[in-house]
Amino acid sequence: MHEDAIRPGEKVILVDDLIATGGTAVAALELLEQAGAEVIEIAFAIELLFLKGRDRFAGKNIFALLQY
Secondary structure, three states: OOOOOOOOOOOEEEEEEOOOOOHHHHHHHHHHOOOOOOEEEEEEEOOOOOOOOOHHHHHOOOEEEEEE
């Protein structure tokens, strides 16, 4: 991500295809927040419930289209 891709205070939605353990999405969230973004929601196409990746995002709005 370019350092000028997000303006401080800009509201964004983080979209990822899959949440398993949450590691990739946590890294993306941290990068966006370091750039000054306000992440208002995190959305996934698929969530693997048994891996409990959602637990890594306490206090964040999470949406998953399909849950397995």
